[in-house]
Amino acid sequence: RQNVHTATMLPNFRVCRPRRGLLTAGSSSPAPMCFYHITSSTSYTLLDCGGGARLEQAGGRRLIRSCPSATWPRGLPNSEWRADLTFDAEAGWRGPLAEGSTSDAADDWLFDGAGFSLALSAGAHGQIGAFPEQQQNWRWLRAACQSACDSARDSEEGGEEGRAHSGTPAGAQAAACTNSLTGSHADSLTEAELAGQGRNPSARTSTAGQSSSLARPLRVLNLFGYTGGSTLACAAGGAEVVHVDGARAAVKRAQRNAQLSGLEHARVRYLTEDVMTYVQRAARRGDTFDGVVLDPPAFGRGGNRKDWRIERDLPSLLAAVVGLLSADAAFILLTAHDPRWPVERLEEALRDALETRRDSHANYAPNSLLTSGRNEQTADGTGGLAVGLGRGGKGGGRAFAGTIESGDVSLIAATTEGRDLPMGSVVRWSTL
DSSP: OHHHHHTTTTTTTTOOOOEEEEESOOOSSSOOOEEEEEOOOEEEEEEEETTEEEEEEEEEEEEEEEEETTOOOOSSGGGOOOSEEEETTTTEEEEEEEESSSTOOSSEEEEEEOOOOEEOOOTTSSSSSSSSGGHHHHHHHHHHHHHHHHHHHHHHHHHHOOOOOTTSSSHHHHHHTTTSSOOOOOOOOOHHHHHHHTTOOOOTTTTTTSSSSSSSEEEEEEEOOTTTTTEEEEEHHOEEEEEEEEHHHHHHHHHHHHHHHTTTTSSSEEEOOOOHHHHHHHHHOOBBBBBEEEEEOSEOGGGGOOEEEEHHHHHHHHHHHHBBBBBBEEEEEEEEEOSSSSSHHHHHHHHHHOOOTTTOOTTOOOSSEEEEEHHHHHHHEEEEEEEOOOOOOOOOOOEEEEEEEEEEEEEEEESSSSSOEEEEEEEEOHHH
């Protein structure tokens, strides 16, 4: 038997027993690992990979796309490697359906997600408008957001109290969740453009000085939102979402996907903005969020031509994002696809950010930094990390404990002959 950390990087290795671990600090034992293996769905199937390419079925069309990380030999014979569309970096897209698939206006090539649809197209760099390895995360996000709303309804009916905010009638919270799909559809504008039009970019936000007992649905911040998969998953679960991406074209496609999904009236604000610039501005305003989603690329260029480098920028972004968590924070979902960020390093970076609130956020006084207690008892009697959100020198604050799931993400080939494709790492922190 091969070591599990080595084996996860090899094709055709399957782990069927994910494990979960409490958010603990200073543990001498290795952190438990989960393995997120994405199998075939009606919208996507990985058939094989190897030789620097991947063979797949997406939205009913058979594709071959370049994949430099797939350095091993192919599993299927060459006779199976045929496609409607083929992409490589030098020649671009080729094949009988290439001409009709490059238009962003077509609505007949779709990817069905967790209660929403994403329009697919043959993009300039080989992307198709959806990342199928995120399917399990989308389902988890929708369930997490729905759970927050359902707990409010349960509290209203006299059931077990869930995440209903104290001090607010449960009926108001439940109504807010029910009505979260009736808000206005925001334009794809930068924060500066919103302010220039006299529109308040921080409308409907709870500030650091406000009570967390506002009658509102779960508030989620989706950074590097791309074409909206995670945004729409949260919206379908009843959440209110701020969607931020530095590429205006991607944000427009996210809005179009909302229309295709019947979620055009969901409470989603779509912003074309550099991610770090937005987070810093949100901190100055005192905005808070109950959930944060981050899917950073290895390299990118956002608004105002600012460049993003995951090796340089991720730790500081995580520290800033933790500063935006509300007192009733529910989750952080972090994924990475850079080999320099394996799951152990990614998890450590998130733990460090959760355990230590950096003092660079102007809206927090030095004595209101995140405080962490090791080996304290959580609500279910197990050991975990209790994190207190004390503000303004009042001390203590409301403590919450969470669990961390982390692991490698792989696309699983539909046949035993096909090779599986490792896709990166995921870390999920949750208090739900």
